[in-house]
């Protein structure tokens with residue numbers, strides 16, 4: 438894996454991205470500035486306006502309403518559309534034993550997830566159970582420990598029992614993953630700032646060149662902040678990225694192997710191999726990086742070695758642009 442880290446480093450340095458940064462310092466220092474658009478670190482907030490906690494809030498299409506103070510309760514997060522998913526088991530709705538935070542708090546009640554975490558709906562049962570086992574064994578470490586949510590998931594994964602994991606896996610694998618990310622190819626993106634571990638569009642901030650990035654941001658920031666599991670995301674990707682990604686996925690391109698043999702012809706998963714289609718490109722990019730650097734080194738991760746070994750930053754952007762553009 439060392440070799441591939443150097444390959445990626447060279448590619449990035451050539452592109453003027455991380456000149457002078459030793460990527461191998463990651464493992465111990467965790468200073469990931471390679472994919473800052475995927476490992477979002479919040480910027481300091483100036484004059485934060487604190488909304489009224491007693492204000493009664495709701496979201497479109499919901500008959501539920503609640504005081505704003507009920508939104509960020511991690512042992513009982515909002516469930517705006519209870520009829521749109523099966524009844525949640527306790528571990529998903531309210532959490533489990535010590536340190537096991539309600540899965541629905543981050544992954545949302547219907548498992549659609551957000552860019553700073555992951556869509557878990559519709560992933561194979563065996564796959565979800567295996568990931569939880571990998572966390573329990575300390576084998577899924579994040580490429581940027583300062584990014585709150587993945588570090589939090591690491592702690593939750595350590596605390597979750599096998600029985601709790603199986604109940605959650607049964608629930609999430611039973612739900613179809615719905616279209617959630619709208620991919621837009623462009624040369625210029627709205628300027629964003631990092632807050633709440635995601636890209637927030639700066640109102641009136643104008644445009645800037647996209648560069649070699651994916652900028653994933655809520656379709657409706659207000660609804661996302663209210664943890665509405667019916668409001669998805671826009672992913673701005675560089676012009677031409679979807680087509681370039683398609684070539685890599687179908688043929689392996691210059692630096693990889695075809696993905697469809699294992700992830701299925703439409704990347705909707707195959708047996709226990711996870712689905713990639715239509716899922717958060719930010720999440721997928723973090724995984725390609727974590728797998729390449731060996732930080733994610735679970736029981737099945739070796740199967741990804743040939744696919745990730747020689748990927749460059751540009752390859753990662755192209756691949757996740759394409760996978761996100763597919764119908765789930």
Ligand code: HEC
Pocket residue numbers: 528529537538539540541542543544553554555556557560565568569579586587588589590593597601602605606711720723724
């Ligand atoms: C505090 C927020 C949070 C909570 C609560 C949470 N997760 Fe996660 N989860 C995350 C994040 C963040 C990731 C993505 C990690 C990364 O980017 O590497 C993740 C990823 C996952 C994945 C990996 C998905 C994949 O495609 O490999 C699974 C499975 C998962 N979580 C299951 C659970 C279960 C089960 C629970 C409840 C016991 C839970 N999570 C609770 C934040 C959370």
Ligand code: HEC
Pocket residue numbers: 567685686689693694695696697698699700710711712713721722724725733734735736737738739740741744756
């Ligand atoms: C030989 C089979 C195989 C091939 C080929 C393969 N994958 Fe995978 N992939 C897997 C397996 C198995 C996992 C689960 C790894 C784990 O559990 O750590 C995985 C996981 C992933 C993940 C993480 C998914 C998640 O939800 O966390 C991504 C992203 C991914 N693969 C992308 C790709 C891409 C892109 C290609 C082609 C360039 C590819 N894979 C080729 C077998 C394969």
